[in-house]
Amino acid sequence: MHIDMIADYACECGEGPLWHPTEQSVYWTDIPKGRLFRYNLQTGRHTCVMEDRPIGGYTLQADGSLLLFRDRGNIVTWRDGKILNTIIDEIPDLLDTRFNDVCANHAGGVYCGTMSWKHGAGRLYHLAPDGAISLIQDGYGTPNGMGYSPDNQWLYYNDSGQGKTFRWTYDAKTGAIRDPLVLRDAKTSGDPGGPDGMTIDSEGFIWTARWDGSALLRHNPADGAVCTKIDFPVKKVTSLCFAGDALDTMYVSTAGGWDRTANGPLAGALFRVTHSGFKGLQRPMSRVKL
Numbered sequence: 637m638h639i640d641m642i643a644d645y646a647c648e649c650g651e652g653p654l655w656h657p658t659e660q661s662v663y664w665t666d667i668p669k670g671r672l673f674r675y676n677l678q679t680g681r682h683t684c685v686m687e688d689r690p691i692g693g694y695t696l697q698a699d700g701s702l703l704l705f706r707d708r709g710n711i712v713t714w715r716d717g718k719i720l721n722t723i724i725d726e727i728p729d730l731l732d733t734r735f736n737d738v739c740a741n742h743a744g745g746v747y748c749g750t751m752s753w754k755h756g757a758g759r760l761y762h763l764a765p766d767g768a769i770s771l772i773q774d775g776y777g778t779p780n781g782m783g784y785s786p787d788n789q790w791l792y793y794n795d796s797g798q799g800k801t802f803r804w805t806y807d808a809k810t811g812a813i814r815d816p817l818v819l820r821d822a823k824t825s826g827d828p829g830g831p832d833g834m835t836i837d838s839e840g841f842i843w844t845a846r847w848d849g850s851a852l853l854r855h856n857p858a859d860g861a862v863c864t865k866i867d868f869p870v871k872k873v874t875s876l877c878f879a880g881d882a883l884d885t886m887y888v889s890t891a892g893g894w895d896r897t898a899n900g901p902l903a904g905a906l907f908r909v910t911h912s913g914f915k916g917l918q919r920p921m922s923r924v925k926l
Contacts, residue, residue: 638910639868643675643682646893647904651833652693652737653887655879657918658700662879662887664906665691667734670706672714675887675906677880682906685717693738695746695922703922705735705748711763713925723767723925737794737833737875739782743811744923747772749779752797760793762811765923772813781834781844781875784808785857786917792819792842792857794831799823801831801844801860820860827853827862833875833889838915845873845888850900852876852888854914868907870900878916885910 647666672686709727733753744765758776777797788808799822829849854864872891886909893904
């Protein structure tokens, strides 16, 4: 296994690496600064392709554009430096907060979490393909990483505020989820840091990035037990994706660039993990307003 640093923008909160197979590129964001980055695997070049309002999460649309979830409940489509369409301008209940991590489902919609804020708790919404948004559940800490089992029976989900990883029963045809149960609790398991971003590998094992834990953890989907740990030279590991034609290379985002003395000299950089022996799954694409 080999870990190297790919791009160092000293992100305050580098997040959400996403593989775009058509472009042969990985996107990631620096949430508070509204910066969106792109790294091309073929050329080895990376650049900041957008700097605007905060981007909490995004999905790859079936037409190749990105669906950006931002502050104040704002949702737009984007491609090649341009906002294409506004899906939702703002949501009255979210004017003093923002979206956080999001995940497209197999029905073409998107599960989208919002940050907790001073007046309330985090929420989980569902954005339908026709652009209608509905509240699934309130009372979360900070909704975060999500991913599906290879057989599409389960949706896994991190709540960073509670330090827990949940498993929902999932209907791939409709996008409906129900019956959440706690699969892993960082506060009782002794896991390093808290669960942040997530992805699922080809064997169905759950990878969680560990905020303040300097690591990625690989969990058994049956009971949440940790079976692999990959250490990083930074404190705040935020998310990961598998990329490349074989989906056998990990790209890992980190945060903490505002204080590299406390968080590590490469805090906020994007890392690459090769020769790990693990492979990922292609994530479903959203089809909102297509």
